[in-house]
Amino acid sequence: MKCSWPWRAVCADGVRQAAFCICSDHSNNHADYAGSNRDNDKTTQENTLLMTTLLEQTCASLDMVVFTHTGADRFRPESVLPEWMLGLLGTPHETDGYDLVDAFPFLSCFMDEARSQWQQALSYPVRSGSWIETDLFGREVPLEASALFVNGCEVLILQQLGEKYRAEVTLLQHVRDGLLNQEFLEAEVRKRTGEIRQREEDIALKLISLTSFRDQETGAHVRRIGLYAAAMARALDWSETEVDNIRIAAPMHDIGKIGIPDNILLKPGALNEDEFAIIKQHARIGAEMLSGTDIPVLEMAAGIAWCHHERWDGSGYPRGLAGEQIPVAARITTIVDIYDALIHERVYKRAFDEAEAVAIMRGLSGKNLDPGLLKVFLYLLPVMRRIKDEVREEDEGLQSLALDTGVR
Numbered sequence: 001m002k003c004s005w006p007w008r009a010v011c012a013d014g015v016r017q018a019a020f021c022i023c024s025d026h027s028n029n030h031a032d033y034a035g036s037n038r039d040n041d042k043t044t045q046e047n048t049l050l051m052t053t054l055l056e057q058t059c060a061s062l063d064m065v066v067f068t069h070t071g072a073d074r075f076r077p078e079s080v081l082p083e084w085m086l087g088l089l090g091t092p093h094e095t096d097g098y099d100l101v102d103a104f105p106f107l108s109c110f111m112d113e114a115r116s117q118w119q120q121a122l123s124y125p126v127r128s129g130s131w132i133e134t135d136l137f138g139r140e141v142p143l144e145a146s147a148l149f150v151n152g153c154e155v156l157i158l159q160q161l162g163e164k165y166r167a168e169v170t171l172l173q174h175v176r177d178g179l180l181n182q183e184f185l186e187a188e189v190r191k192r193t194g195e196i197r198q199r200e201e202d203i204a205l206k207l208i209s210l211t212s213f214r215d216q217e218t219g220a221h222v223r224r225i226g227l228y229a230a231a232m233a234r235a236l237d238w239s240e241t242e243v244d245n246i247r248i249a250a251p252m253h254d255i256g257k258i259g260i261p262d263n264i265l266l267k268p269g270a271l272n273e274d275e276f277a278i279i280k281q282h283a284r285i286g287a288e289m290l291s292g293t294d295i296p297v298l299e300m301a302a303g304i305a306w307c308h309h310e311r312w313d314g315s316g317y318p319r320g321l322a323g324e325q326i327p328v329a330a331r332i333t334t335i336v337d338i339y340d341a342l343i344h345e346r347v348y349k350r351a352f353d354e355a356e357a358v359a360i361m362r363g364l365s366g367k368n369l370d371p372g373l374l375k376v377f378l379y380l381l382p383v384m385r386r387i388k389d390e391v392r393e394e395d396e397g398l399q400s401l402a403l404d405t406g407v408r
């Protein structure tokens with residue numbers, strides 16, 4: 001009789017090879033040898049016993065049962081049925097096998113899927129993943145099925161996952177609890193960060209209002225500066241925190257004017273050299289007011305206040321810094337401050353239209369203004385125009401540094 005589904009193994013001596021059939025065509029396992037003595041019946045029996053024992057022990061230690069398909073939905077066990085499987089089958093031993101699809105309806109779809117897989121790649125092993133059955137005693141039994149097709153025989157292996165499954169479920173629950181906890185903590189951090197940010201913005205508003213817009217600056221101008229600068233920072237791919245920082249920090253660029261006497265700050269005509277020297281002090285005064293903390297938004301604001309009159313070519317004040325020696329936040333603020341001053345009316349000048357303003361700014365590229373950042377600014381002109389239209393000069397009060405629409 002030919003074996004249609006052999007289990008092969010190398011015996012302990014590493015020489016003899018034994019194979020026996022557990023296919024549905026055979027009522028008894030029999031053995032065939034490729035080894036030292038094919039005709040030795042005694043050795044044949046020993047090896048058959050060895051292989052049977054090996055299969056039994058493997059199945060027992062892995063908590064699994066091997067079945068072969070005998071037709072229709074019936075499967076015959078090829079290893080001893082353990083207690084947990086008897087509790088699930090609930091029927092006495094049946095010589096022609098068990099109706100496993102009736103016992104485990106889940107297997108109906110699983111075997112259909114396995115058979116369709118085998119049409120593409122014969123003997124392709126298919127695994128079900130875990131599912132739960134309830135036994136005769138009401139206990140939940142986690143199972144996993146594997147099916148393979150070997151030498152014309154469908155083999156179904158059912159494994160009881162037991163502790164391994166419970167350990168995995170417990171682990172998943174811990175992970176889920178951890179994630180929920182993490183989500184909660186992240187939401188708390190976001191909430192607290194939002195509160196801190198709002199407080200920083202309130203402080204900035206108070207500081208700006210201290211100057212009472214004593215020169216020609218208006219509340220609308222201050223707000224627009226922050227929004228223009230934030231748009232630039234976003235285009236430069238800054239983090240959201242940094243974008244928010246410059247939105248709040250840039251409006252404080254002229255805060256040092258609080259230290260300039262009215263007779264100079266509000267003087268209608270041209271300033272003489274001494275008066276201009278005093279006006280220049282507002283950069284240093286502003287930096288001193290804002291520095292000395294480790295609050296990032298105030299540190300940025302101090303840098304902007306100190307450097308917003310520096311020029312790319314080094315001809316600015318107060319220190320004559322050039323190029324990238326000037327903090328990038330200050331270089332951005334310089335560009336947007338000039339743009340906003342140009343397109344709005346002041347007591348000493350008319351409002352230029354956008355084309356005129358852009359022409360003037362192009363003329364300042366590489367002199368007053370960082371040429372690279374100016375390109376970014378010009379690319380963003382439609383955004384700047386929208387900010388200008390939304391934050392109008394006549395909107396006197398300064399209640400917020402964000403857009404009324406909530407856009408920051």
Ligand SMILES: [Fe+2]
Nearest residue numbers: 253254308309
């Ligand atoms: Fe200034």
Ligand SMILES: [Fe+2]
Nearest residue numbers: 217253254337
């Ligand atoms: Fe300004």
